[in-house]
Amino acid sequence: MLAPNFSPFPLLKTERLLLRQFTLADAAGVHQLRSDDAVMQFINRPLTQTIEDAEAWIQLILDALQKGDGITWCICLKNETATHVGSIGLWRIEKENYRAEIGYMIEPQLQGKGYMYEALQAVAHYGFTDMRLHSVEARIDPGNVASAALLKKSSFVQEALFKENYFNRGHFADTAVYSKLAPNYVQANE
Ligand SMILES: CC(C)(COP(=O)(O)OP(=O)(O)OC[C@H]1O[C@@H](n2cnc3c(N)ncnc32)[C@H](O)[C@@H]1OP(=O)(O)O)[C@@H](O)C(=O)NCCC(=O)NCCS
Structure with missing residues (x-):
């Protein structure tokens, strides 16, 4: 069984980004992003x-x-490490299945510049090596072409399409489930 321990918090660095721990001081940036309808x-x-x-x-x-x-x-x-521009996380961790779900978002003015691809590679590497995940899944609205393109570019494969399985903003929406398996899986000795 997986027993994740995130202490000390794992800072991740990519070519252009620093992925760090949230603090309550990030609330204004989070509010700006999470109140944006688009x-x-x-x-x-x-x-x-x-x-x-x-x-x-x-x-x-x-x-x-x-x-x-x-x-x-x-x-x-990297040159503005106090300023939140987005988030990426592994959540809904299924410890018994060595599996987690990935989620992400980035400010509109930074979209389409390859930033989330950079962040996702670092987080997937952390998940598969440090956390010892066996698989990572992503659940997206199939109409979210940016998210689908990001996942495909990151070697996620669509495995399922659930029809009208959630109620969002007044209508029933579909969910596409993507996943990626650990690249060099070594069987866990539990
Ligand atoms: C989804 C999201 C995180 C993508 O982040 P991003 O930094 O813009 O993505 P990247 O620039 O790293 O792009 C990765 C790939 O997706 C493609 N892509 C990005 N936006 C796209 C768009 N709007 N339409 C088509 N393809 C797109 C890029 O072209 C790139 O592929 P390529 O290099 O082969 O051309 C971003 O659009 C976002 O924050 N959306 C709002 C929140 C959201 O929907 N989150 C996901 C919920 S499941």
């Missing part, structure tokens, strides 16, 4: 209405981290 279009979560909502979201992230139930990184540009 960014949240395919994410079945309520938009934040206030900075306090963003603080509550960060607190959930920090609680999950402490319990080993999930890890979410605050994405920053």
Whole structure:
């Protein structure tokens, strides 16, 4: 059985990004992103209405981290490491199955520049090596072409399509399930 331990918090560095731990000081940036209707279009979560909502979201992230139930990184540009520009995380960890779900978002003005691809490679590497995950899944709205392109570029494969299985913004929406297996899986001795 997987027993994730995220202490000390694993900082991840890529060519242009630093992925660091969230603090409550990131609430304004989180609120800006999570209150943006376009960014949240395919994410079945309520938009934040206030900075306090963003603080509550960060607190959930920090609680999950402490319990080993999930890890979410605050994405920053390397030359501005105090400024949140997005998030990426491994959550819904199925410890018995060595499996987790990945989720991500980045500010609109930074989209389409390869940043999330960079972040996803680092997080997948961490998940498969340090965390010893066997598989990572992503659940997306098939209409989310940016997310689908990112996953395909990152060697995720679509495995399922659930028809109208969730109710989002007044209509029933489909879910495409993608997954990626650990590249060099060594059988766990449990
Ligand atoms: C999905 C998201 C995280 C992608 O991040 P990004 O930094 O813009 O993605 P990248 O620039 O790294 O692009 C990765 C690949 O996807 C492609 N892509 C990105 N946006 C695209 C778009 N709108 N349409 C088509 N392809 C797109 C890129 O072209 C690239 O492939 P390529 O190098 O072969 O051309 C970003 O669009 C986002 O934050 N969306 C809002 C939140 C969201 O929907 N999150 C996912 C919920 S499942």
